[in-house]
Amino acid sequence: MSDLLQRASAVLSPVIGHYTSLEVKSGSGCYLYGLDDTAYLDLAAGIAVTATGHCHPKVVEAIQAQAATLIHACIGIVYYEPPIRLAEKLGELLGADLTSVFFCQSGTEAIEASMKLAKYVTKKSKLLVFSGGFHGRTLGALSLTTSKEKYRENYEPLIPGIKVLPYPNLYRHSSADSATAERQYIADLEAYFSTLDDDIAAVVIEPMLGEGGYVSAPAAFLQKLESLCRQKNILVILDEIQTGFGRTGHWFMFQEAGLKPDIIALAKGIASGMPLGACVARKALMEQWTTGSHGGTYGSNPVTCAAALASIDVVGDCLPGISELGEYALTFLKAALKDHPYVGDIRGKGLMIGIELVSDRITKEPHTALLKTVLSEALARQVIVISCGVFDNVIRIMPPLIITKPELTDGLTVITEVLNAHC
Ligand SMILES: Cc1ncc(COP(=O)(O)O)c(C=O)c1O
Incomplete structure (x- = not known):
């Protein structure tokens, strides 16, 4: 166990759940930086919070x-x-x-x-x-x-x-x-x-x-x-x-x-x-x-x-482009995951996008195990993405609103490649 994790478990209440065990030291724009300076593309934005990215200079x-x-x-x-x-x-x-x-x-x-x-x-x-x-x-x-x-x-x-x-x-x-x-x-x-x-x-x-x-x-x-x-x-x-x-x-x-x-x-x-x-x-x-x-x-x-x-x-400056970025993301995901046996639904508005995973597209049985695998494999490729859903089977994509199209494309590419490795 690494240092921060060990110290946290000694002194912070275990009541807080953790999506990852990633340790970071800083953030800038759409990226969080690990202790060894590895950059992670943050598609979770602190649970839809850092709309302006991390440490936006104006903020x-x-x-x-x-x-x-x-x-x-x-x-x-x-x-x-x-x-x-x-x-x-x-x-x-x-x-x-x-x-x-x-x-x-x-x-x-x-x-x-x-x-x-x-x-x-x-x-x-x-x-x-x-x-x-x-x-x-x-x-x-x-x-x-x-x-x-x-x-x-x-x-x-x-x-x-x-x-x-x-x-x-x-x-x-x-x-x-x-x-x-x-x-x-x-x-x-x-x-x-x-x-x-x-x-x-x-x-x-x-x-x-x-x-x-x-x-x-x-x-x-x-x-x-x-x-x-x-x-x-x-x-x-x-x-x-x-x-x-x-x-x-x-x-x-x-x-x-x-x-x-x-x-x-x-x-x-x-x-x-x-x-x-x-x-x-x-x-x-x-x-x-x-x-x-x-x-x-x-x-x-x-x-x-x-x-x-x-x-x-800052959000006012990027607001005019958000619907278009969202449409782009939905189109990208639908094309890349077309016919994926475990993708039940791809939906969302603007930069609030969900991919619902099911083990059977007819019965719609939630596929929580696959979800966990996808999140951890995406993290191994330096993309932070988390889940939601009453059955905990939805990948939720909610990047900072300042995200650029190339950054979004990078993140979506990793998610779809990881998913497509599990067909
Ligand atoms: C729709 C909605 N309402 C309320 C809350 C609670 O907000 P907080 O965690 O800041 O208390 C959340 C947090 O996730 C939320 O998404």
């Missing part, structure tokens, strides 16, 4: 300048500019009247805040969520998370009043064609809503499942969900913690479907790896959240907000 400069000016004073005590400027910027990027921001440090806290806001203002107790969703690991957010049973084991009972509906997974629906599957999911949703009682505060949904397997909800399903919620006075909370900030080719995925969520939870790609989350809502809704009924010491930290403002500038 580093913003962090250094802010750290030399003011690191912390607490927004509950005094006012300072970076969170205000960032909230103004978020309002511009989000549109849809989402102009009032509560900042926190992580995705799970953004979800906690969103749940608490919805319950507080509606004075209702129940929430609707979708199967395979991952919304975080604190006890409130965990109550909404169903992507893996392991996450919930030994923590029950969680908060009551959570109803889990089927996520529209066209690939895994029993119907052979996706148009029929989509219609069926929408009909089932309508039927379910007709039975609802009046005590539902909000629905919480990821427009594309992240941890749950990179499965996109069809736009028509999301639109129907939103209109059913309007009819029943139920708030719509979108979890765009993974899909947000350009990842799927738009600033936010809901914009492509033309939705008007009441609340949106953000984190991950927002600040290039600095710990920042946000719960954003319409001002009229936020104004009903009584002062002091939620809060935190570190929210609105000036350094994380400065990093976010710089990250937004």
